[in-house]
Amino acid sequence: MQTVVQKLSVTEKIGYSLGDLAANLIFQTLMTFLAFFYTDVYQIPAAAAATIIFIGGLIGACFNPIMGIIADRTQSRWGKFRPWILWTSVPFGVIALLAFSTPDFSPEGKIAYAFITYVVLVLVYSANNLPYSALSGVLTGNMADRNSLSAYRFVAVMVAQFIIQALLLPLVLILGDGDKAVGFENTMTLFACVGIVFFLITFITTKERVFTCSSEKSTIRQDIADLLKNKPWVIMLVLTVLVFITLALKGGMYIFYFENYLDAQQVAVFLEDIGFNAFIVGLNAMLTGMGLTEFLWPKDAATSGFSLFNAGGIICMILGIGFSKSLADRFGKRDVFAVALFISTIFVLAFYLFPADAIALVFSSQLLHGFFYGITIPLLWAMIADVADYSEWKNHRRATAIIFSAMIFGLKLGLSIGGALVAGILAHYGYDAQLEVQSAETIHGIKLSVSLYASLPFLLGVACICLYEINKAKENQIEQELNERRAAAGLAQAE
Template sequence: MASLKSLENPSFKTVLGYGAGDFGFNLAFSLAATFLLYYYTDVAGIPAAAVGTMFLIVRLWDGFADLIAGRAVDRTMTRWGKFRPYIMFGALPLMTLSVITFYVPPGLEPDTKLLYAYITYAALGFVYSLVNIAYGSLASAVTQSVNGRAKLVASRAFGAAIGGIILTYVVGTLINRLKAQKAAVETAEQLLAYQADVQTMFTQVTLAFVVIGTAAFWFTAWACREQVVRLQPSISIRETFDTLKVNKPLAYLCGSSLFYMTGLFAVSGATAFYAAYVLDNIALVGLIVLVNSGISLLITPFIPAIIRKLGKKTVYQYCGMFTVVGGVGLFFAPADMLWLVLLTLAIKGVGASLINTVMFGLEADTVEYGEWKTGKRSEGSTYAIFAFSRKLCQSIGGALGAWALAAGGYLAATAADPNPVQPASAIIAIKVVMGLIPAGAAVIAMLVFIRYPLTDDKFRQIRDETEARKAVALEAEAKTEPIVPV
């Protein structure tokens, strides 16, 4: 049977601490996902098509960085555990790199600006991988209780939603305060002054997030302790691949999440443009995210109960319907009917909340499945494969958003035309990215996930069988230990 500690529901401190981790990640991750495309095009002056290609390349690199991080985590064992050292010591570098990424020196030549953006964004992604793989793997080591893991992933979603609301509401509001200044821009000098003021705002915000985010990560490392018994502190590369190649639940989960998250990440980069050019008010970014994330805050406390009633597989299988209905509705919603826009966004938000929450619980369960099949436990590499699929989604989704803007004829501000009027094709492209792309991707994701084999009852069975084998192995090892003469 599973160890008693691993089957206990985690304490309130542990649940709160785990949620604080994703709060910290969203101060870096959601800031980049929501505002980096806007920052690169409208502040740094990098063409949208070049940014789209950069997103594709750098986020593909991030995916391979996840695999490197997964191997590093699986080979680590310290007096603080396998995962907590990466969270403790990686927090400050991660948050500092966010400051550097959002500071492209204005005096650089265009090609040098693009190179700087490549290097800093790639460095941010690599450090993010090291910390995030450890954090994501930690859930499967804290508890093996189905209900306990549901609480952890719900807390994670809650922390992410709070972080997303805070940063987008703050940044969106600050950008809107500069809107009058941008509207008055008529010369190259005035454009440079406006861009300098926006740059100052991003620098001040990211510096504040260094303090807040680092404190959140340190709280996570203090509050969350590893409870699951392991027979081997680390495993070889061959043993890792032996585990992963037989892990069918992980394969189906990664396949479905690839489509789900491609749609969601495409939306992230287009949100600021939707507010600015479709709704004609950049400050509405805060309200848009508040609706999406606010729905998450309302639903998240009920997710453990929903999972107990329906099971993770069923919830994940059909939650994409919210994305389909909300996405199609958003595409057709008239911009002057703000209530309808917000309603469709809320429906989409229900789907996004369930998808983003339940998939992490499913990933933790696939760790047990891999151990059951092979006898080897590889949290880091299992989560790395899952994270690799998410980074691939970031790459594709982020590039789709930028390329759609370019295909629609989006006009970035330039010295010659500081306030360009966007063509109708650019407005349609933004609405396609916000609504139709995530809806279509959700349909494909649900079809892929149909063959996922691991229900909650099946998980409990394999968990108990695995822990029983561990108990026998540990008992046999204890009996064979030599007696040391006194």
Template sequence: MTNPPVAASTDDSEKLSLSTKLAYGAGDAGSGITVTILTFSLMVFFTNVAGLDPRTAGNILAIGKVWDAINDPIVGVMSDRTQSRWGRRRPWMIFGAIPFGLFFFLQWLVPQFTSDPAANKVWLFWYYVLVSILFNTAFTAVNLPYTALTPELTKDYNERTSLNSFRFAFSIGGSILSLLLGLVIFNIVTDPIQEYVVLGAVCAILSVFPIYWCVWGTRERYTVDAEPSLPILEQIKIVLSNRPFLYVIGIYLCSWLAFQLTATILPYFVVNRMEMGSYFPIALAVQGVAIVMLFVWSAVSKRQGKRTVYFLGMSLWIIAQGGLFFLQPGQTLLLYVLAAMAGVGVATAYLVPWSMLPDVIELDELRTGQRREGIFYAFLVFLQKISLFLALFIVGQALGQAGFVEATPGQSPPPQPESAIEAIRWMIGPIPTVVLILGLVLAYFYPITREVHAEILLKLRQRREAQTPSEG
């Protein structure tokens, strides 16, 4: 008689209370709030409120993303080595939460350093670069140790899955809440600068408190030794030798580059092309539908497979993305329809590449006999930041080349020349569409089908059974 799998049941000593799970999940609410607002709003804030040239604005955001990629491994190593009466992870959250909220808020101020407009723009550039670096450092100091808490709260497979479900719920809730707040605040406050100051302040406060809820509502029960870090060239060799992972990289990069391009240019498209007062309702339509469809696609994936889900979702997204190019001012209802269709596809960008990753890791285990999740996950997270960097750089450079007219601080955005409007249309329509089609082609050739994956799991199970001594 064999023992049941570890994942089949949960020992009573491993079960976590509802209060612990709620506290843990709350730790990601701040990330959901801040990342959503920054993704949709910071670029347009720089050009339409702070009065920066779009190329300058894009460079500020790109510098922040480059630093974000650099500080991740630094904080990760320091977090692993931390020793305190609060454990290894929670001290970072305790001392990082306030700077996290403060530097998020400071990004939405437009300080006046000098009366000379040209000189003031130079000062503003360095101010926002500094604040961006400090915010990304504080974000990593809070979020990376938070994500590392899961294995230190429980060793049980089911309980870890449950913890991440709570985390997912709070992150989604924070994302929706931030867009609703933007919609409400922008309807109440009329001053262009004060709109973002109020939104930044409210979101900063709402982002900090859940972090302390997580800190005081959880207790680290285990110490998980970090795996020895391989040299970077060895990591690259491992990644490049796994052909299915290269497809996952391409699919993920195409999906997220298209999403980040759309999210960055969407405010300009809604305000300058469609002549609507606020872009928050459209952003809410995209994200709201995407979140609902995550659960729908997850269920479909179990029956039809990941590639089928990706093809269905991407097809709708491609139609919607291409359709945006042809929209005329006043076609508001059609804009909402296309936004909802895009949201159906965006859900697959969240779901499919991440769900493909465990398949790739299991194939690597079958070939090498080792589990190396850290290397593969690290590369995918790095690619997410690269896609954001590329999107911000492309949008900033394209708007600048097209003659986009930045606003004077404190005044309403000026009318844009036809060349800038055309650039906006191309960046929300044909360019993301081409990128999505490329991702679709890569998904077609992705080699791990449902049948191949079942065979991988069977071989792994047979190997483990052969390595496990039989019981009398």
């Protein structure tokens, strides 16, 4: 049978991307607000919160290879990976709600409840997101089309990130009528319902098309041996850990940076000068004039500034994503990723130089960081899909899910380390949620966290990607030779 390479439709790309939007409503909340939720909303001590995040995340990370083995060996009329999106959609929504609920337990009971719900959440997340990520490697064997799919996917991720980082706190205040605990529960209920619907759309609109050319089924031992001999996989694993340490560390620490380091009065002046306050007033006048309820944006400058800071960064990330495909098609994923990640790191490191009243510089650096980091976002996961192709090309066996499971292991490990670092650094520098003003030592620790500490993993990641051997020429060689094999074997199917 001759291989037919079908270009993915816009409907399938959008349908696939909605799955990431659904997952990231939860994932981005974990990455940005979990430490804050535990310490400031559920009143768990920072040291205990750090332990929960690290140990719970490590358990979830260790589950990923097991889930990869299971997914690669799943056989159903829907394929290997799609059914897991269906089966986990409702459990994912339910446990996400429970993890951000605040039952009135004793201090020890709160720690136990937080630990149990967090562990179950990361396990269900693995069972959902690992097959979802692996699905991108079997929707199409065309690497250029895969770049396009990744761009669609990560625009959806940025939409979710915008909702979480810019609008979650306003939503919490609105839906909780000022009570953050009630607001988090109601907001997560909304996210859970939306997420379930979007997962079902992903399941319905996608189709698995890429199948291995080997007539033999690989063993678990062969899959693991293939991984250990796969140098690009090792590099991508280390890179993924490093990237998500930085994302979790700076993402989780920014709210403390705004509430404790930046000059609140200068933030208020900045919001006034750029017309943001006037915009909110005008928006509310329009809403009330139409007989609707006004938009309850947070009144304090720190929360308003934090939300706008995140919103601006995310918009610039979306702009960067828009350049990602064309740059990758021309220069190759590896080279574009390395250059863009290095430039974005410079603007993270710059935060160390900014005094507490340099609000315009803080926002400008965030916008520039967001743009260059946005270029890298689709490339990371597209390169992981390329690693699955590389493994098939080298070994004549394809184990897509176990390759993605290793990367999601890296994601979880990086998220766990970075999230634990947020709470751990706060504890180390003496953060006390009950204090109205933190000590100078605590504030300095927060400043270091969003600048120097957050930059180091990114810089190590740049060094790692320089060792990655799948450049533009190698991409083309792998794609051409695999298509020839699949055509000869008659196993690549497309409609």
